[in-house]
Amino acid sequence: MTDVAASPGNSNVASATPDTMSWDSRARRVMMIYLPLSCFVLILLFPFYWMAITSFKPNAELLNYKEHNPFWITSPTIAHIKHLLFNTAYPTWLKTTMFVAIGSTTLSLFASTLAAYAIERLRFKGSPYVGLGIYLAYLVPPSILFIPLATVIVQFGLFDSPMALILVYPTFLVPFCTWLLIGYFKSIPYELEECALVDGATRLQILRRITLPLAVPGLISAGIFSFTLSWNEFIYALAFIQSGANKTVPVAILTELVTGDVYQWGALMAGSLLGSLPVALFYSLFVDYYVSSLTGAVKE
Amino acid sequence: MSVTTLPSRVVAARQPGWIVRLFDYKPFLIVMCLAPAIGLLAVFLTYPLGLGVWLAFTDTTIGQRGVFVGFENFQYLLKDPLWWNAVFYSVFYTAVATFGKFALGFWLALLLNNHFPLKSLLRAIVLLPWIVPTVLSALAFWWIYDPQFSIISYLLVDVLHVRSTNVDFLGTPWPARFSLIVANIWRGIPFVAISLLAGLQTISPSLYEAAMLDGATAWQRFRYITFPMMMPILAIVMTFSIIFTFTDFQLVYAITRGGPVNSTHLLATLAFQRGIAGGELGEGAAIAVSMIPFLVFATLFSYFGLARRKWQQGEAND
DSSP states (O other), rough: OOOGGGGHHHHHHHHHHHHTTTTOHHHHHHIOOOOOOHHHHHHHHHHHHHHHHTTTTOOOHHOOOTSOOOHHHHHHHOHHHHHHHHHHSSSHHHHHHHHHHHHHHHHHHHHHHHHHHHTTSSSSSHHHHHHHHHHHHHSSOOOHHHHHHHHHHHHTTTTTOOOHHHHTHHHHHHHHHHHHHHHHHHSSSSSHHHHHHHEEEEEEHHHIIIIIHHHHHHHHHHHHHHHOOOOOOOOHHHHHHHHHGOOOOHHHIIIIISSSOOOHHHHHHHHHHHHHHHHHHHHHTHHHHHHHHHHHHHHO | OOHHHHHHHHHSSSOHHHHHHHSSSSSHHHHHHHHHHHHHHHHIIIIIHHHHHHHBBBBBBBBBBBBBOOHHHHHHHHTHHHHHHHHHHHHHHHHHHHHHHHHHHHHHHHHSSSTTTTTHHHHHHHHHHSOOOHHHHHHHHHHHHTTTTHHHHHHHIIIIOOOOOOOOOTTTTHHHHHHHHHHHHHHHHHHHHHHHHHHHSSSSSHHHHHHHHHTOHHHHHIIIIHHHHHHHHHHHHHHHHHHHHHHHHHHHHHHOOOOOOTOOOOHHHHIIIIIIISOHHHHHHHHTTTTTHHHHHHHHHHHHHHHHHHHHHHHHHO
């Protein structure tokens, strides 16, 4: 099932058939489907609601549940966000995170497109094993690697530099993207390339003018995955970066904003909200690619 | 094939240079294409993995080259109650969280597999916990678990009146352990649900039609069609989930940092505490390496899941 576009259609058929047959009453459907579904949505979204509402609450309301209903804001304020943007290094952290995420995404897309093309299209002896090897690399978790990697980073003189993160993130991005793109290349008819080859095009021309343009949806979803994964990454950024200005948002919020015994919950939640927004926005723009490529990749 | 004739005409007009012809030599092109990916993985993954195993057998500290000490680090760990504690909690955390994620995720997948309006919007919403950086949602949970201002305590004490005092979520070992597991399940549900949903959609509707003609109940359809058909994908997704739950770091580091009294240390957070924060690189590496046997076990689990898939498709002889 590499044809991802066909999946919504399939689902309707698959789900509608058992339903219509066992469809006793509307009430039963509400109890069995809509009620549990609403509970799921409520619980899955509640932390975000709580995060958002805390960001806009004045401190008086934030710590007083007796006089103010905690689920609502009576006098919203942007003081926390102002504090975050003007009294902390938050804009710098955002910039660093963006730089690291874009850098590592570009590098990973470059490396994994070529690798996926070689494995899927240039078929050579042992190409399935190379594919398997790259895939297995994804199963090596960062928690095992961060200590020896820290010494490698120090040896390369990259300690405390965003470059270290840009070079290290591809270790988990490349396996993922390669795996995704192999699936995509598979869905492009090989005949197109053969025709071009017969017409005298070179391999690189075929890659640039035929295969890549057709693989654009795959490249986009691989790009979104890489971007969100590098924005999300924590343990390497915590271990390899020391100075405040070079920290990424998740690490900086936890190590620079959490200070003392009295936590500034308003500012902390505002920081979390602002740090989540770029990823959430970016993702909502391409949500269809995202879901279909995820489901497509799983079906492989 | 009008698409392909257009570029080819351009090609014919130009005589390719020697570099272009070199790239047309297939073995060279293959090597060039694989070089960036393999190079990155070799330098920043394979080499550190080997180095990590080597470090685990040395007494390296930060700023000081270590010497080979054999199994000393591991012998020390076996006598260290904190290491045993981390092993216990890592296994417990993984087992309970994985069970919770799969039970709820599977249920959500079955719900989402029904036909109703705004289906794609709902799928997008459901994925949010998985998209948002873990540390940032962990902070939201930290605030939800606050000893004084927890919204859960507020609900239990002031709204529902089922308790008289606030819950001390993160101050005592067992509540802290379960609080972290709940946060982990919350974060893991979307991935499990969407992956299993994809699996559900590959099951042919004709199977259900045939079963219903034979008079199978809804439970029988689930037990004898849905569940066995989902086995291979369950095995894969579960292996992923087990590996990444067992080696989890961010959630625990963000919410409890291993406390109270080291009761919520996972092997990964203990390795960080000893290796990076404490400077004992050798010992930290040994703790990290001690995760490998558990991970190998999880991967074998997946292998047997896949083997079962072959058996189901009648390819037992290959």
